[in-house]
Amino acid sequence: MPTDGDAFPGRGHDHGHCVRDAMARAESLCSLRGARLTALRRRVLEIVWSGHKPVGAYDILDVLKRERAGAQPPTVYRALDFLLAQGLIHRLESRNAYAGCIAPDTRHDSQFLICRSCATVAELDDPGIDAAVRGAAAGAGFSVEHRAVEIEGLCPDCRTGGDHA
């Protein structure tokens, strides 16, 4: 009965659909909030969503530089700051990298499963983890503001297929 197994995207899924969906949600959310999803910010979001692997700021910069003369680190970090503030992406602390949020409508700190072999990331919103964390913090007299839960290991594909680096 367990084995939901839909947390990871799956090797041959229609990723174009992931991207279109993410972009459409972003447009709609920003429009609703009166936030300006400019061409630059939209493009950075697309780059983050180019796959289900964390993307580093300088990876984004490399892509941007091919498209806009004079892109610099602040160009990227400002766009990332906006996307983080709007909850459209998450920062993966253990990787110094960023990944698209799969449920940007409501603000949350998710949990992340990150594959050591292929880097694919699954975003979870597990109420059990959340409750356990809140309980432990309360027991210590600690008031929680932000949670970073990042689990490294092997994704379903890489467990079975061997370590296809």
Add this chain to the structure above:
Amino acid sequence: MPTDGDAFPGRGHDHGHCVRDAMARAESLCSLRGARLTALRRRVLEIVWSGHKPVGAYDILDVLKRERAGAQPPTVYRALDFLLAQGLIHRLESRNAYAGCIAPDTRHDSQFLICRSCATVAELDDPGIDAAVRGAAAGAGFSVEHRAVEIEGLCPDCRTGGDHA
């Protein structure tokens, strides 16, 4: 009935005792394992244990430079790698910094409560969090190798005392 509240060190505790205890355990463990806790590594461990706040690699380097001419980044990072490998310290991913382990005898991934105001860190080993994480990962078909759980918020002291920056 809850409120264990002993996770955080407490403002006026005997920190000399913390340090002496940590160093004695480190000596004993390394001796047992045939690992060489050299003068440099011992000193770096002491610096990490100078308080209950995360210490950055370059903070350590600053201290070392006053004591040894020619200390350089690799000097610090090699010592940190050794201490991490021996389980004597933990790396806090969300801070790019390091903290002494309170239970180095057995290898583990702890959970960390980090105060936004005073930076004090409490290390937890909460079986509930652990079980929740393992359960969620299993449900996704993911095999866990390393867990990073870092919770930011306000420690008991800073909640009551107001934000004494």
Add this chain to the structure above:
DNA sequence: GGGGAATTGTAATGTTATATCATTTCAGTC
């Protein structure tokens, strides 16, 4: 189309971490 805020451009710098090769130290051996 003018004023003011938000966004982007541009240059420099700060912070964290690793690669590479030379040298020293140390335990075990002869």
Add this chain to the structure above:
DNA sequence: GACTGAAATGATATAACATTACAATTCCCC
């Protein structure tokens, strides 16, 4: 007590990640 190979450290350079500061531009609202 010198010899030797492995571990540890010294030393230089560079990579990777992120921020500060100020100028120029764009955009919204009037």
